[in-house]
Amino acid sequence: MAHQTHQEAIKALHECMEACNHCYDACLKEDDLNGMRDCIRLDRECADICAYLEQAITRGTPFVSELAQACAAICERCGEECKKHDHKHCQDCADACFKCADACKKLIA
Amino acid sequence: MAHQTHQEAIKALHECMEACNHCYDACLKEDDLNGMRDCIRLDRECADICAYLEQAITRGTPFVSELAQACAAICERCGEECKKHDHKHCQDCADACFKCADACKKLIA
Amino acid sequence: MAHQTHQEAIKALHECMEACNHCYDACLKEDDLNGMRDCIRLDRECADICAYLEQAITRGTPFVSELAQACAAICERCGEECKKHDHKHCQDCADACFKCADACKKLIA
Amino acid sequence: MAHQTHQEAIKALHECMEACNHCYDACLKEDDLNGMRDCIRLDRECADICAYLEQAITRGTPFVSELAQACAAICERCGEECKKHDHKHCQDCADACFKCADACKKLIA
Numbered sequence: 001m002a003h004q005t006h007q008e009a010i011k012a013l014h015e016c017m018e019a020c021n022h023c024y025d026a027c028l029k030e031d032d033l034n035g036m037r038d039c040i041r042l043d044r045e046c047a048d049i050c051a052y053l054e055q056a057i058t059r060g061t062p063f064v065s066e067l068a069q070a071c072a073a074i075c076e077r078c079g080e081e082c083k084k085h086d087h088k089h090c091q092d093c094a095d096a097c098f099k100c101a102d103a104c105k106k107l108i109a
Numbered sequence: 110m111a112h113q114t115h116q117e118a119i120k121a122l123h124e125c126m127e128a129c130n131h132c133y134d135a136c137l138k139e140d141d142l143n144g145m146r147d148c149i150r151l152d153r154e155c156a157d158i159c160a161y162l163e164q165a166i167t168r169g170t171p172f173v174s175e176l177a178q179a180c181a182a183i184c185e186r187c188g189e190e191c192k193k194h195d196h197k198h199c200q201d202c203a204d205a206c207f208k209c210a211d212a213c214k215k216l217i218a
Numbered sequence: 219m220a221h222q223t224h225q226e227a228i229k230a231l232h233e234c235m236e237a238c239n240h241c242y243d244a245c246l247k248e249d250d251l252n253g254m255r256d257c258i259r260l261d262r263e264c265a266d267i268c269a270y271l272e273q274a275i276t277r278g279t280p281f282v283s284e285l286a287q288a289c290a291a292i293c294e295r296c297g298e299e300c301k302k303h304d305h306k307h308c309q310d311c312a313d314a315c316f317k318c319a320d321a322c323k324k325l326i327a
Numbered sequence: 328m329a330h331q332t333h334q335e336a337i338k339a340l341h342e343c344m345e346a347c348n349h350c351y352d353a354c355l356k357e358d359d360l361n362g363m364r365d366c367i368r369l370d371r372e373c374a375d376i377c378a379y380l381e382q383a384i385t386r387g388t389p390f391v392s393e394l395a396q397a398c399a400a401i402c403e404r405c406g407e408e409c410k411k412h413d414h415k416h417c418q419d420c421a422d423a424c425f426k427c428a429d430a431c432k433k434l435i436a
C-alpha cells in the first residue's frame with residue numbers, strides 16, 4: 001500500500017510539519033517578533049502543505065507527484081528563511097525543511 | 110489585498126469545493142456504488158485541494174503559483190471522471206471542475 | 219442537501235475564514251508585531267476551524283453539532299482578542315467572528 | 328512544549344489518521360462497495376479530524392480540549408462502524424479509533 005512504500009517520505013513530512021509548527025509556536029513567544037514575520041508566515045505555509053501531503057499519501061492519492069512538487073518548493077523557501085535565524089527552533093526547522101524537500105523531490109514523477 | 114485581486118479564483122475554487130463535496134455525498138447515497146469509486150475518490154481529492162488553495166490565497170500565501178499548478182491538474186482529472194457519469198451531481202461537478210481548472214491556470218506564474 | 223439547508227452557516231463560516239485570514243495577513247505586515255501575537259495565533263486557529271467546518275457541512279458530515287461546538291468557542295475567543303485592537307482588519311474580523319459564533323450555536327443539537 | 332507533553336496523544340492521533348486513510352483506500356478497492364458506504368464516509372471524517380487535532384497540538388493551539396471533545400466522538404463513531412466489518416483493514420482501523428478516542432478523552436479539560 002501507498003502508506004508503506006512511501007514510509008520515508010511520510011516520516012520526513014511528519015517531522016517537518018512538527019518542526020515548522022514548533023518553530024511557529026516558539027517564534028510567537030520570542031521577545032521581539034519583528035524580525036520573525038517571514039519565519040512565522042513560512043512556518044505556517046510549510047506545516048500545512050506537509051500535513052496535507054502526508055495525509056494525501058496515506059489515503060492513496062493519485063496526485064503524489066503534483067503535490068510533492070509544490071511541497072518541495074515550499075519546504076525549500078521555508079528552510080532558507082529559518083536558516084537565517086540563530087534560534088535553535090529555527091535551525092532545527094531549517095534542517096527538517098531541507099530534508100523534507102529532498103524526500104519530496106524523490107516523489108516527483 | 111490578495112483576497113480581493115484573486116476574487117474570481119476564490120469564487121471558482123469555492124464553487125468547485127462545494128460541487129465536489131456535494132457529488133461525493135450524493136455518490137455515497139447512490140443505489141449502486143460500484144461504478145462510482147473513482148468519482149468518490151477524485152471528488153475528495155479535488156474538494157480538499159480547492160479548499161486548501163482558497164484558504165491559502167485568502168491568507169496571502171507566497172505560493173499561489175505552485176499550489177495552483179497542482180490544483181489545476183487535480184480539477185481536470187476530477188472533471189474528466191465526473192463527466193463520464195449521467196447523474197446531475199456528476200455533470201454539475203464536472204462543470205465546476207473545468208471552470209476551476211481554468212481559473213487556476215490563470216494563477217500560474 | 220446539507221449544503222443547502224445550512225446555507226446561512228456556510229456563508230458566516232466562509233466570511234469569518236476570509237476575515238481571519240485577511241487579519242492574519244495584515245497583522246504580519248504591521249509595523250509593530252509585538253502587540254499582535256495573540257491576534258496572529260487566534261486568527262490562524264479560527265480561520266482553520268471555520269474552513270474545516272464549512273467543508274465538513276458541504277460534504278454532509280454527520281458531526282455538524284460536535285464540530286460547531288468547538289468552532290463557536292474558537293470564534294468567540296478570536297473575536298474577543300481582535301476586538302481589543304483598533305486596526306480596521308481587527309475590528310472587521312471581530313465582527314465576523316461574533317456573527318459566526320452565533321451561526322455555529324444554531325448548529326449545536 | 329505542547330508537542331512534547333502531548334506525545335502520547337500525537338502518536339494515537341497519527342496512527343488513527345493512517346489507519347482510517349488506509350481503510351478508506353482499501354474500502355474503495357473492495358469488490359462490493361455497497362456495504363462499505365458508511366465506513367468510507369466515517370473513515371474520511373475521522374482521518375480529517377485526527378490530522379487536524381494532531382497539527383493543532385503541535386502548533387500549541389489553546390483549544391486542545393474543545394477539539395479533543397469533537398475528535399473523541401468522531402473516533403468512537405468510526406470505530407463502531409469499522410468494527411462491524413470483517414476486513415482486516417476495518418478491524419485494524421476500529422482498534423486505532425478506540426485507542427485514539429481514549430487518548431482524546433484524556434485531553435478534555
